[in-house]
Amino acid sequence: MSDPVSRLAEALTGIAGAPVELERPGDAEHGDYATNVALRLAPTRRRPPLDLAAEIAGDAVQRGLVTAAEPAGPGFVNLRVSDAWLADAVSEIVSAGTSFGARSTTSPERIQVEMVSANPTGPLTVASARNAAYGDAVARLLAFAGHLVEREYYYNDVGAQMERFQASVEAVRRSEAPPEDGYQGEYIAELAQLSGDPVPAMLERIEATLERFRIHFDTWERQTAVEAEIPEAIALLDTFEEEGALWARTSAHGDDKDRVLVRSDGAAGYFAADAAYMRRKYARGFDRLIYVLGADHHGYVGRLQALAEMLGHPRDSLEVLIYQLVNLIEEGEAKKMSKRRGDVVFLDDLLDTIGVDAARWFLVARGHDQTIDFDVDLAKQRTQKNPVYYVQYAHARIAGILRNAEAQPGGTRAGPLAIEERELVKRLLEFPAVAMESAERRAPHAIPNYAIRVADDFHRFYHHHRVLGTDSEGFRLALCAAAQGVVSRCLDLIGVDAPERM
RNA sequence: GCGCCCGUAGCUCAGGGGACAGAGCGGCGGACUUCUAAUCCGCGGGUCGCAGGUUCGAAUCCUGCCGGGCGCACCA
Numbered sequence: 001m002s003d004p005v006s007r008l009a010e011a012l013t014g015i016a017g018a019p020v021e022l023e024r025p026g027d028a029e030h031g032d033y034a035t036n037v038a039l040r041l042a043p044t045r046r047r048p049p050l051d052l053a054a055e056i057a058g059d060a061v062q063r064g065l066v067t068a069a070e071p072a073g074p075g076f077v078n079l080r081v082s083d084a085w086l087a088d089a090v091s092e093i094v095s096a097g098t099s100f101g102a103r104s105t106t107s108p109e110r111i112q113v114e115m116v117s118a119n120p121t122g123p124l125t126v127a128s129a130r131n132a133a134y135g136d137a138v139a140r141l142l143a144f145a146g147h148l149v150e151r152e153y154y155y156n157d158v159g160a161q162m163e164r165f166q167a168s169v170e171a172v173r174r175s176e177a178p179p180e181d182g183y184q185g186e187y188i189a190e191l192a193q194l195s196g197d198p199v200p201a202m203l204e205r206i207e208a209t210l211e212r213f214r215i216h217f218d219t220w221e222r223q224t225a226v227e228a229e230i231p232e233a234i235a236l237l238d239t240f241e242e243e244g245a246l247w248a249r250t251s252a253h254g255d256d257k258d259r260v261l262v263r264s265d266g267a268a269g270y271f272a273a274d275a276a277y278m279r280r281k282y283a284r285g286f287d288r289l290i291y292v293l294g295a296d297h298h299g300y301v302g303r304l305q306a307l308a309e310m311l312g313h314p315r316d317s318l319e320v321l322i323y324q325l326v327n328l329i330e331e332g333e334a335k336k337m338s339k340r341r342g343d344v345v346f347l348d349d350l351l352d353t354i355g356v357d358a359a360r361w362f363l364v365a366r367g368h369d370q371t372i373d374f375d376v377d378l379a380k381q382r383t384q385k386n387p388v389y390y391v392q393y394a395h396a397r398i399a400g401i402l403r404n405a406e407a408q409p410g411g412t413r414a415g416p417l418a419i420e421e422r423e424l425v426k427r428l429l430e431f432p433a434v435a436m437e438s439a440e441r442r443a444p445h446a447i448p449n450y451a452i453r454v455a456d457d458f459h460r461f462y463h464h465h466r467v468l469g470t471d472s473e474g475f476r477l478a479l480c481a482a483a484q485g486v487v488s489r490c491l492d493l494i495g496v497d498a499p500e501r502m
Numbered sequence: 503g504c505g506c507c508c509g510u511a512g513c514u515c516a517g518g519g520g521a522c523a524g525a526g527c528g529g530c531g532g533a534c535u536u537c538u539a540a541u542c543c544g545c546g547g548g549u550c551g552c553a554g555g556u557u558c559g560a561a562u563c564c565u566g567c568c569g570g571g572c573g574c575a576c577c578a
Contacts, residue, residue, distance in 0.1 A: 027521075036520055039558080049558080073521045074558070119578085159578055223578095245576050256505080256574080263576040270578055295572050298506045324507060325572070366515060369507055371571060373514090382514095384540085385527060393540050401537045441518095449516060452525075463533095463542045480537095502540065 003101070003432045004089040008033070008065060008081075015059045016041065022079075024426060031068070031078035032426060039075040049075025083417045086425045087475060093428055093482040094409060100485060101432035103146035104439065110148045112281055113139040115292035116210070116217075117154040120202040121165035123187055124209050124347040126363075126374055127294065127326050132347075133363035134323050135292035136215045137444035137494045144493060145439040150218045150286075153210075154277065157199060157222045169198040209348050213356060214495045226277045230268050233276040234261055237310050248275070253306035254315075271303065278307050278318075291320045295371075298322050321442050323368035329375040345376055354383040360495045361388035365448040387452050388496060391487060394455035394462075396502040398484040401467050402477070403500075409481045411474025420461040424479060427457045428486050435493070444494060451490035458483050 005022055012020040018041050022033040038053035045052060053071035060069045060079065068080040093100050115135030118128045136151070143149040156162055168182035172192035178184055187205075191198040203220075210217065238249040244264035248271065251258050259271040281289050289308070293300060301320045308318035328345060350359050362382070366372060375382075402409075417425075430450065438446040467476040488498035 023520090025521080026524085030521075034521085039520070042558080076521065156578070161578060243576080247576090260576045265576075267576085269576065273578095295507065297573085299573050301506085322506075327571085367508095370515075371508070382527090387526065389540055390526090393538080397538060397541085404537055445516085449525085452516095456525090459541055460543095462537080463539095466537065468537050502538075 003096075003429065004085070004092060005033075005429045006432065008079075009035075011063070011065050012037070012056070012060060015063070015065075016056050024430070025078065030072060030076070031070075031080045032422070033066075033079045033081070034072075034076050035079070036076055038071070038077060042075060053077045083413075083422075086417060086422060087413060089429055090425055090475070090478050090482050091410060093485065094478050097485065098489070101435045101489070102144055104432065104436035105146040108146045108148065109287040110150075110285060111142055111288040111290060112150050112152055112284075112286045113142070113290045113292065114152045114154055114281075115139075116215075118206070119156050119161050119165075120199050120206060121161055121183060122185065122202070122344075124206055125344045126328075126347060126350055127344075129213070129347040129350065129359065130323060130326050130363045130372065131292055131294060132210060132213060132215050133360050133495070134368050134444065135290075135321070137364050137447070138290070138292070138321065138439075138442050140493050140495070141435065141439035141442075141444055141447075144435060144489075151216065152219045152221055153217045154221045154226075155203065155223065157224050158227075159223070162199065165202075166198060209351075212351060213347065213360070221277070221280075223273060226280060227268065227273050229276045229280055230272045233279040233311075234272065236279065236312070237261070237275060248307075248310065250303050250306035250310070253309045255302040255306040259303055274304070275307055275311070278304070279311055282311060282313055287317065289318045291318070293320055293322055295322055295324045319442070321368070324371040326363075326372045326374050329373050345374070350379065354379055354386075357388050357392070357496045358383045358386045361386060361448055364444050364494050367443065367445050387448070389502075390459075391448070391451045391455040391491065392497070392499055393502055394458045395484060395487045395491070395498045396500060397462060398458070398480045398487070399500040401480050402484070405468060405473075405477055407473055407477060409474065409477035411478075412472075413475035414471030418461075418465060420457070420464050421476075421479065424454075424457040424461045424483060427454050428482050431486050431489070435489075447490050447493050451487060454483065454487055454490065458487075 009020045009022045012022075012035060016035075016037045018037055020035045020037045022035055025031060025034045038049045038056060041052055042049040050071050053075045057069035057071050057077045057079075060066050060077070066079045067082045067085075070078055072078045113135055116124070116128050116132050118124060118131075124132070139149045139151055164179065164181055165183050168178040168184070168188050169191050171178045171182065172189055178188070187202075191201055194201055207217070207220075234246070238252065239261060240247055240249060240258075245260050246262035247258045248261050249258055260269045261272040261275070263269050278289070291300075291304065301322070304320055305315050305318055309315050347359075354362070363372070365387070434446055434450045438444055461479075465476065467473060467480060470476065491498045
């Protein structure tokens with residue numbers, strides 16, 4: 001896939017003889033684009049950077065790639081593109097439509113993203129919501145980049161936690177107090193109204209919440225189904241017996257220590273289920289497995305990678321994406337959330353309060369390596385200040401213009417492009433690189449960040465220039481259409497609506 | 503003790519080798535006969551935790567230290 005900027009970079013690469021990356025200088029004096037290729041090349045070419053820069057600049061202008069190019073600073077090449085180049089770029093964005101910036105990968109893979117996977121012992125909390133918002137945004141980015149992505153939810157349908165949960169519901173049904181270490185909360189009482197196993201009902205509720213959060217899971221995997229295949233998995237592993245237990249020699253594959261597969265009491269350990277589950281995933285034909293886990297699970301990375309290797313798969317075909325936790329702030333103090341204690345914020349409550357758009361934006365807009373302090377009381381206020389509305393507003397404004405337009409986008413412009421027009425076009429042209437890097441780094445927060453910049457440039461353009469009824473109407477309509485496409489794509493990549501009206 | 507993450511403006515955070523470090527919020531002051539003022543414009547605000555190192559160049563990479571968060575089960 002190509003776009004105007006990467007084609008320019010490729011052409012310059014041909015001139016320089018080394019990969020050229022174009023950046024947008026912070027200072028307008030430095031032109032539209034700049035490259036540091038001369039600085040990088042200087043040591044190996046044994047020439048002063050500025051000489052090289054001058055040479056590259058000269059060639060670039062001579063070959064008509066840019067209208068101006070000059071060496072600058074310690075050895076940058078500053079480039080200026082023509083209005084015509086930018087206008088052509090706008091048409092290209094418009095005609096590319098929804099595929100602008102898409103399919104950036106050169107090697108499409110079949111990828112499974114396993115995320116959320118919260119035990120069905122209660123409604124989803126804001127902690128799981130971050131997992132969901134982050135994991136789904138990564139999944140969307142990967143799909144946009146050209147991969148085949150499936151989302152999976154894994155849950156325990158047996159085990160101590162589940163028994164406690166079921167016993168808690170049973171207790172309420174018998175009008176008794178919940179067991180010690182049991183679960184409390186209104187939802188337990190609600191489940192007690194129904195008959196039978198509360199687990200399927202809880203799962204239905206979780207799925208409904210996730211769908212409301214605009215996340216659709218392709219598959220749901222149960223622990224019992226996975227556990228049935230433990231023997232097949234163990235057969236593939238390097239194991240040894242010690243003190244009556246069966247161990248996997250994960251330490252030979254980079255893990256800190258070996259892991260128990262079968263306990264001395266004969267019961268299968270959790271790691272055995274991990275192994276069986278992973279074997280099953282690979283057997284289903286995925287090229288890449290992505291696990292989305294909270295920071296409290298970062299200790300799993302080593303053992304999961306070891307497992308992948310022991311099962312005969314490349315270590316890097318398995319990725320564990322770790323995001324930092326969401327802290328609840330109450331009266332200025334961080335509290336660890338506990339579902340059993342009941343001091344949690346449920347995702348549904350958050351959505352009732354601030355809505356899906358603000359919630360998804362809020363949870364994905366900061367880096368996943370950054371801990372989020374979630375202040376319940378501030379959530380509602382914060383929503384009014386949420387930049388998501390700033391971005392959505394840009395989209396709605398454009399929709400309004402296009403609604404009122406009688407002419408079709410495209411066509412000529414009158415006179416030279418205004419500074420606001422040039423800035424907006426260049427901003428839109430950044431999108432393919434932003435989307436690609438965001439996908440490759442599994443860093444979806446770059447998208448909302450970029451979307452703010454686009455909205456910024458659009459609002460500025462809007463304020464300074466009228467679209468309809470001007471001599472440049474055709475071009476400006478195309479520019480609006482291009483901006484609308486990029487904004488709506490950005491919002492879609494993080495699961496936020498792009499409203500036609502606000 | 504060991505491992506992972508974080509420390510950038512009053513607050514919340516971007517920036518992950520390049521040219522004077524950015525945004526939002528908050529503060530102050532301006533702009534609506536207009537395609538949506540949920541907008542725009544201006545002002546103020548920073549020893550990029552500390553100390554070394556690598557480099558032509560470090561907020562960015564390396565080492566150590568300080569501070570904060572999260573983990574280190576034959577639990578699930």
